[in-house]
Amino acid sequence: MxxxxxxxxxxxxxxxxxxxxxxxxLPPLRLKSASLSMPNFGKVQEYTGEKPRSSAMIKRxxxxxxxxxxxxxxxxxxxxxxxxxxxDPEMKVKTSRNFLVVADISFSMAQKDWVDNGQKVRRWDGVKSVMHEFISKREGDRMGLIFFGSSAYIQAPFTPDLVTVDAMLEEADVGMAGQMTNIGKAIVKGIEMFDQDTIKTKVMLLLTDGIDAGTEILPLDAADMAKKDSIMVYTIGIGDPNSGSSDLDEKTLVEISEMTNAQYFRAIDTERLNEIYDELNRLEPIEYEEEExxxxxxxxxxxxxxxxxxxxxxxxxxxxxxxxxxxxxxxxxx
Known part of the structure; x- marks a missing residue:
């Protein structure tokens, strides 16, 4: 620097x-000192005709x-x-946004059709490996984590401690939230988290590979609730809907993102998911402010x-x- x-x-x-x-x-400092007594000083004065006067020793x-x-x-x-x-003034990350990751961990995420470095792995393992890097790059955002299947559970409340969020992500596994995919309930759970916080800028990232199987609340109704609360819901569809092993409902995910003024992305492998995260970083850049x-x-x-x-x-x-x-x-x- x-x-x-x-x-x-x-x-x-x-x-x-x-x-x-x-x-x-300033006048010079005058110090009195004892004088030398000289005999017959008066006679010397009369003889020379000189008058006595005060004197001082001046140091050179x-x-x-x-x-x-x-x-x-x-x-x-x-x-x-x-x-x-x-x-130079350092650029300080400005914390001004809640960023919530809502990830599907239903049984369908255990299918081994995800391509990572040329090898097929479970969808959840591939998604999780990329999410680790994405979370580490969101410095400045207060991040939260919700996992959902048949039900939705808060894994990490909003916090600037990204290390903790990353650790919570690593501990999660397929099936912990149930077998089915309840997208509507997951969005509502995210809305509840946002309602408990005061930061106005709210971004939700929803990752799923299936079709909504919930009956309590429809995904589009939940999206409408998110829109009213000014929550932007970016959706990422995991897998290829043209393959026989995918139940991905792209139409619903597209409508969710459009209703909330966000975007939909499709991720079929690790490379594409990395590209999506990079694009998401451009759409929702980390804000900086000059340190005083x-x-x-x-x-x-x-x-x-x-x-x-x-x-x-x-x-x-x-x-x-x-x-x-x-x-x-x-x-x-x-």
Whole structure:
């Protein structure tokens, strides 16, 4: 991820001339000290005609110390200005939709006519393998899971935890919800789940390989209820209706999807189901929003460390100079 160098508080550098202004504008610090008593000072004054006046010892400017202190001040201001590396804003997945998978696990899903990598497997095993990948790609959606046969059961309530949804999918198997295919009841169960949630955008994905065998509520009546609740029901027909082993009712599935402003897809093998999921991702794309927080790497400790190093360096040099000067004076006195 590219990062840009920025200074958070550039105004801090307006304080750069502050020490010099203080030095020039404030009066010098005056300290009183004991004076040397000189005998016959009055006679000397009368003899020379000079009037006594106050005096002070003025230390000479040390160019080395002046330079080091200036550098330390600049480094301290650099630290206070908060230099930092700022990365581009990250795109955050926006959770704004309930996505419900309603999967048929009636006995017909156990037929071994599904082609996966050139081999024939059970319809449910083939569908499940593709659904794992589809669920993992729905990051940002709150997903739910309903399995149905003769009855419909909630396997996973709406949750952003896709790992849990995926695990629930893996645990399910054919026949757990009964032998028959009750599409109308499955849609109604999904509507009940949506009614218990506050998110307005509602998408249902219905997968089935059979014809509705329920008597309590017809699929189209259930679809009409879904339409009134603004639920889009995408339908996927599993298997080939032209084959002798399929009871797929494409006409009903098409009408369900059209009534709810969605689409119908037919999946006859793993490759086609993958294509359908890709198309579904385009129809119902995951929404992103720009994260207000930008990843930042603070760098203030670098100029702060330089200022500390210069302060220690100056103190060390002055100490060495003082020791050397004392040693030199001692040698001169000897």
């Amino acid at each position: 590219p990062e840009n160098f920025e200074i958070a508080h550039i105004w801090v550098f307006w304080l750069l001339p502050l020490p010099f202004l203080i030095y020039w504008l 400017r040390n160019f080395f110390s002046f330079t080091i202190l200036t550098l330390i001040w600049i480094c301290l201001l650099g630290a206070l200005s908060s230099p930092q590396l700022v990365a 927080f930008k990843p930042k790497t603070l760098l203030f400790y670098y100029p702060l460390a330089v200022a500390l190093f210069l302060a220690i360096f100056q103190s060390l040099i002055l100490s060495i100079y003082k020791v050397f000067h004392q040693f030199k004076n001692k040698n001169n006195n000897d």
